[in-house]
Amino acid sequence: MSLESGEAPFAAPARLLIDGAVEGPLLFSDTALSFWGGVGPETGLVIDQAHPLHGRCLEGTILAIPGGRGSCTGSAVLMQLILNGKAPAGMVFSQAEEILTLGVMVAEEMYGRSLPIAVIAPEAFARLEGLDVLRIGAGSVSMPGADHRPDNAAMPAALPKLVLSDKDRHLLSDAVPQATRTAMRIVVRMAELLGAKSLIDVAQVHVDGCIYTGPASLDFAEKLADWGGRVVLPTSLNAISADQARWREQGTDPVLSMAASALADAYVRMGARPTFTCAPYQLDGAPDEGENIAWAESNAVVYANSVLGARTMKYPDFLDICIALTGRAPQAGCHLTENRKARIAVEVKKPEGCDESFWPLLGYRIGALAPAVIPVVTGLEGTRPNLDDLKAFGAGFATTSAAPMFHIVGVTPEAPTFAAATGGTELDAVTVTRCDLVEDWHHFNPTTGDRIELVALGNPHFSFDECKALAKHWAGRIKDPAVAVTITIGRATHSRIIAAGIAATLEAFGVTFVRDACWCTVMTPIVPPAARTILTNSGKYAHYGPGLSGKAVRFGSLSDCAEAAVTGRAPSAPPAWLA
Incomplete structure (x- = not known):
């Protein structure tokens, strides 16, 4: 985009989630993107056919998107992209983003490879559309040639200082196995990024990083296992990338199947249970209401927070096993009561005679309406959805939203009333009608x-x-x-x-x-x-x-x-x- 005469080149103060300086062609979208299922790790192409950037290549660009969404495995895909040389040169978000940022952190810790990630204010982010080239560095995001000195008054507020206990410092020391201290460094870095004041103990972990996304995911797990990594609390494993016992008779690719099986074995070697399910809430020992846990896998996180009332952040792949190896997690996100309150209201006009397809359609629609904030849904009081209905709703919601939970008044445990779900705050409201669901049905069909x-x-x-x-x-x-x-x-x-x-x-x-x-x-x-x-x-x-x-x-x-x-x-x- 050319500048009008006298117009100053774009420059905005930024918070750097990952340090670095880079300049490159801008690839912009105002729609969040799930890297898992949305970007090919071997090609760098956007494969999500519903995304505005479908078919575009991320390699070497400055990718500007509001943030990630969908799967927790986005961190693993981004790390594989980095190691394949197919990653963006840098990334700009309009909100703090943990999943993709964690992928870069792990690439730094394990392989010494990185790319800068910056967050700018939403109003500044909107001004990026139409620019051709962008630069990240020195506390700012700017067009080349902009003489920008960050205005301290406009800079993001400083985050609270993370206070570590004696136990935490021990887990960072040479007195523990290399896997444990490496995992603890990653936990501490993420806690600092999130602005956590301290770390907490959790009762259990569900690991999503056992999904095979390429050689880097296998190498990461095998390194931790070889470095003496052992889980210190009950740890279940997500679905993997092959039927471990039957892939030969099923005829799936032997190279990929053996790699997927080896990845699963590496996590089992570290003491995780070979549960291999993306629905850990169906297992014995599902968490209780109010219990702090560390679950990854987007639908599982949403179900745990929303339906079970347990407390977990939407943990990225790799951070999940790091927490399992240390027993410590950031005191942030949905572990804190104030962060579990709804920030948008969604009124649903439920059609008469619905079948069970109502729930995944509705979840998908509400996720799009609340792409980054927790919604509270009204109009479904007395509907009595079963657990499979809520599973389908949550999975649809987690596909289009980055939010870690939802509330349905009169249905989910923390929403006996609208006021309970919101903390008494007045909220902006949107409505979902039958016409909206018809539109989504035809989008799929x-x-x-x-x-x-x-x-x-x-x-x-x-x-x-x-x-x-x-x-x-x-x-x-x-x-x-x-x-x-x-x-x-x-x-x-x-x-x-x-x-x-x-x-x-x-x-x-x-x-x-x-x-x-x-x-x-x-x-x-x-x-x-x-x-x-x-x-x-x-x-x-x-x-x-x-x-x-x-x-x-x-x-x-x-x-x-x-x-x-x-x-x-x-x-x-x-x-x-x-x-």
């Missing part, structure tokens, strides 16, 4: 009645009740032989449905189960190479699936998916409640 070659279920992992509902739906019916039906499921739930006889019933119908992995990591031939169109009941997979699979993905209710397995066709029209 640009065409209708398509021939379906794969029904993909279990993103997040399928529950016992969902498996039971499918077995009932298909009783006495015959699957279309041209349609594959695959359910991703955690080991614990799979054992339960075997014991109940449900697994045998579903397998007799023609269902294939994939344990350990989820649809964000499933590979061919589980996704049949010849398949053109996939049907799912997951708002999360309907969003990420096209970019991850290279296939057309359509969305419907669980009943729609069950019916499509018999007829071979996607829904021919929106459900009656959206008509």
Whole structure:
């Protein structure tokens, strides 16, 4: 963009989350981006087909986005991009951002590679649109040639000083294994970035970093294990990138499957439990209301905070295992009561006769309306959603929002009333209508009645009740032989449905189960190479699936998916409640 005569070049004071100085071509978007499922770690291309930057390459640019969103695995993708030489040269955000920043921190700590990350005020960020080249450094973000001396009055306020206990200092010393002190340095750096005054103990950890995103994710875990890393509190593991016990018979890529299995083994060597599920809330030992935990995986974080009432930040990949190795976490984010209050109100006009597809559609829409703040939802009092409804809502919400939780008045534990969810603060309000949900349904279904070659279920992992509902739906019916039906499921739930006889019933119908992995990591031939169109009941997979699979993905209710397995066709029209 050329400057008008007399117009000063752009310059704004900045807080540098990661130090450095760099200049490069600006790549701007006012839409947040999930690097996991949104950016190819081998190419640097934006693969999220719904993002304005789709098809653009990040390599060497100054990437300016409001922040990250979606998956906690964005940190792992960014680190892999850095090591592949495909990362941006620098990044500018309009809000503090932990997930992507953590990826750079770990690259610094483990590999000595970095890139600067700056945060500027939202009004300054909006002025970046249309600029061609940008410079980061010296406490500012500016156009080349701008003579900018940061105005101390305009600089972000200084953060509180982090106070470490004797225990914390011990964990940083040579008296502990190298893995422990490396992990503790990363925990302390993140705590300082967040402005935490101290560190806290947590009761359990759920590790998302066991998903294979490339050689760097495996090298990171194996280094920690080789350096004597051992978890010091109960630690579960997220879904991995292959069915560890059955990938050979499933025919998935042996190189990738072996790497994914080796990554899982590295975490198990450090003492984590091989749970391999993206729905840890389905496991025995799920946390209690008010309990401080450290969970990663976006849908799990949102469910833990919102539905269980436990307390966790949206921990990035790699920080999760660092907390498991040290037992210490920043006293920040949703660990603090004041940070759990809603900051936007969403009034929902619930259509009559809704089926279960209402919940993922609504979560997806509300996440877009609250991309970085906690919402409180009204209008659903007395609806009594079940746990699978809330799982689907939370996964859809976590796909489009970076916020770590939501409130639904009269439904979720910290929202018995509107005032309880807000702390008595007056909030701006937005409304979600049936027309909005129709728009989202058509976004997922640009065409209708398509021939379906794969029904993909279990993103997040399928529950016992969902498996039971499918077995009932298909009783006495015959699957279309041209349609594959695959359910991703955690080991614990799979054992339960075997014991109940449900697994045998579903397998007799023609269902294939994939344990350990989820649809964000499933590979061919589980996704049949010849398949053109996939049907799912997951708002999360309907969003990420096209970019991850290279296939057309359509969305419907669980009943729609069950019916499509018999007829071979996607829904021919929106459900009656959206008509």
